[in-house]
Amino acid sequence: xxxxxxxxxxxxxxxxxxxxxxxxxxxxxxxxxxxxxxxxxxxxxxxxxxxxxxxxxxxxxxxxxxxxxxxxxxxxxxxxxxxxxxxxxxxxxxxxxxxxxxxxxxxxxxxxxxxxxxxxxxxxxxxxxxxxxxxxxxxxxxxxxxxxxxxxxxxxxxxxxxxxxxxxxxxxxxxxxxxxxxxxxxxxxxxxxxxxxxxxxxxxxxxxxxxxxxxxxxxxxxxxxxxxxxxxxxxxxxxxxxxxxxxxxxxxxxxxxxxxxxxxxxxxxxxxxxxxxxxxxxxxx
Numbered sequence: 143x144x145x146x147x148x149x150x151x152x153x154x155x156x157x158x159x160x161x162x163x164x165x166x167x168x169x170x171x172x173x174x175x176x177x178x179x180x181x182x183x184x185x186x187x188x189x190x191x192x193x194x195x196x197x198x199x200x201x202x203x204x205x206x207x208x209x210x211x212x213x214x215x216x217x218x219x220x221x222x223x224x225x226x227x228x229x230x231x232x233x234x235x236x237x238x239x240x241x242x243x244x245x246x247x248x249x250x251x252x253x254x255x256x257x258x259x260x261x262x263x264x265x266x267x268x269x270x271x272x273x274x275x276x277x278x279x280x281x282x283x284x285x286x287x288x289x290x291x292x293x294x295x296x297x298x299x300x301x302x303x304x305x306x307x308x309x310x311x312x313x314x315x316x317x318x319x320x321x322x323x324x325x326x327x328x329x330x331x332x333x334x335x336x337x338x339x340x341x342x343x344x345x346x347x348x349x350x351x352x353x354x355x356x357x358x359x360x361x362x363x364x365x366x367x368x369x370x371x372x373x374x375x376x377x378x379x380x381x382x383x384x385x386x387x388x389x390x391x392x393x394x395x396x397x398x399x400x401x402x403x404x405x406x407x408x409x410x411x412x413x414x415x416x417x418x419x420x421x422x423x424x425x426x427x
Contacts, residue, residue, distance in 0.1 A: 144223040144224075144225040144226030144227070145223070145226050145280060145283070146226065146227045146228070146229060146276075146279075146280040146284070146285070146286050146289055147165070147167065147219050147223075147226055147227070147228045147229070147280065148164075148165070148166050148167065148228075148229055148230075148231070148273055148276050148277045148280055149166075149167045149168075149169065149215060149216075149219070149228060149229070149230040149231070150166060150167070150168055150169075150230070150231050150232065150269070150270070150273045151168060151169050151170065151171060151207065151232050151233055151240050152168055152169070152170040152171050152181075152182040152183040152184075152408060152410065153171060153182070153232075153233040153238070153240070153265060153266060153408060153410045153411065154168070154231075154233075154266070154267070154269055154270035154273050155266045155267050155270050155378065155405050155406065155407060155408045155411075156168070156267075156270045156273060156274060156405070157405055157406075158183075160274060164274060164277035164278065164281060165277060165280075165281070166273060166274070166277045167215055167219065168183070169207045169211055169212055169215050169244075170182045170183055170184045170207065171204055171205065171206055171207060171233075171238070171240065171410050172204065172205045172206075172207075173186060173191065173202050173203075173204055173409045173410065173413065174202055174203045174204070174205065175194060175198055175202045176200070180409075182204075182408055182409045182410055183408060183409075186409060188380070188381070188406045188407075188408060188409065188412070189381070191408075191409040191412065192380060192381035192412060192417045195412065195413070195416070195417060196417060201413065202409075202413050203413070204238075204409070204410045204413055206238050206239045206240040206242075206243050207240060207243055208243060209243045209244075209246040209247040209250060210247070210250075211243075211247075212230075212243055212244045212246075212247030212248075213247040213248075213250050213251060216228060216230075216247060216248065216251060216255065216257060217251065219255075220251075220253065220255040224253070224255060225256075226256075227255075227256040227257075227258070227286040228255060228256065228257045228258070229258050229260065229276060229280075229286065229289060229290065229293075230244050230257060230258065230259045230260065231260045231262050231269055231272065231273050231276065231293065232244055232259070232260070232261065232262060232269075233262065233264075233265055233269070233410075234261065234262060234263050234264055234265055234337065234340075234341030234342070235261045235263075235341065236263070236340055236341040236342045237265060237341060237342070237343065238410075241259065241261045244259045245259055256286070258286065258290065260290075260293060261341065262297070262341070263297065263337070263339065263340060263341030264297070264300065264302065264337055264341060265302075265337060265341075265343070265411060266302075266378065266407055266408070266411055266421065266423075267376050267378055267403075267405055267421070267423045268300055268302045268337065268423055270405070271296070271300070271374070271376055271403075271423055271425070272293050272296045272297070272300070275292060275293075275296060276289045276292070276293055279292060296425055299425040299426045300423065300424070300425045301336075301362075301363060301366045301367070301423075301424050301425065302336055302337055302421065302422070302423050302424075303334055303335070303336055303346065303359045303362060303363070303421065303422050304334070304335040304336070304415065304419060304420075304421045305332060305333075305334055305352070305355050305356070305359065305385070305389070305419065305420045305421065306332065306333045306334075306335060306415050306416065306418070306419055307332070307352075307385070307416065307417075307418020307419065307420075331348050331349070331350060332348070332349055332350070332351065332352055332354070332355040333345055333347075333348050334346040334347045334348070334349070334355060334358060334359060334362075335415075346362065352385060352388075356388070356389050356392050359389070359393075359422060360392065360393060360396060363393070363396075363397070363422070363424060364396070366424075367397060367424065367426065369396060369397060369398065370398055371398060371426055372398050372399075372400040372426070372427040373397055373398060373399055373400065373424050373425065373426055373427060374399070374400060374401040374402075374403075374424065374425055374426075374427050375390075375393065375397070375399050375401070375402050375403070375422065375423065375424045376402070376403040376404065376405060376422075376423045376424075377389060377390040377402075377403075377404055377420070377421070377422055378404070378405045378406060378407050378419075378420070378421040378422075378423070379406060379407060379419065379420050379421070380406065380407040380411075380412045380415065380416070380417050380418065380419040380420075381406075381412075381417040381418070382417070382418065385418070385420045386404075386420040386421075389420055389422060390402075390404075393422065397424075400427050401427065407419050407421060
């Protein structure tokens with residue numbers, strides 16, 4: 143049996159240099175500004191996207207890859223090594239049709255390879271960290287079964303919190319009403335979002351001000367992680383990393399962080415949350 147290959151999509155928010163180093167294959171989602179279509183992380187990068195988002199009078203839309211795009215990726219990898227298993231890990235099926243496109247692509251292949259398609263039930267680095275771990279294990283020669291078991295463990299261990307700077311984009315995307323957005327902006331309300339076990343985004347809390355939001359995130363993380371147990375943490379942001387770095391320093395003094403990483407939130411999630419998003423992803427090592 144050949145080496146396991148890892149496939150993911152652009153919403154995993156894995157930096158290009160990390161994907162290249164670990165041999166992670168990526169299928170991009172699309173971002174549409176009116177008649178202009180961009181491949182997330184390929185023909186539009188995060189900095190350009192957030193600049194366009196702020197300037198655009200209308201909210202962009204997003205769409206998943208087609209089954210053909212996944213099929214082409216699988217066929218390419220199988221042509222390189224027909225005996226090498228493929229693990230394809232994707233954005234929560236509760237948030238996107240991306241996972242279903244991958245499933246359809248598998249059924250389209252004339253030569254059925256060893257392909258396992260996984261609904262991450264997560265978003266952004268919530269499954270990007272898992273894809274990285276899977277690729278590290280694959281490079282070390284671990285079996286498909288061992289990698290899938292580790293992915294399942296990390297799914298149960300992972301805790302995610304998104305701090306939204308403004309209610310404007312949640313309102314534009316139809317997540318909340320205009321009146322709620324107006325009142326929330328006047329009161330400096332900062333929503334804290336997470337993902338439930340089914341992979342659906344839900345509001346954890348709403349607090350006034352960034353400092354109180356960080357304190358609330360710390361309180362929530364302490365409910366999941368003991369101060370002494372070793373954890374891995376990644377901090378992410380959409381545009382402007384000052385708040386994210388402040389959050390990082392705030393959390394570092396309260397946990398036994400063995401690994402720490404940084405990344406940016408991509409265009410697809412940024413479409414719905416806006417340019418002021420900060421996030422923390424943590425799991426037990």
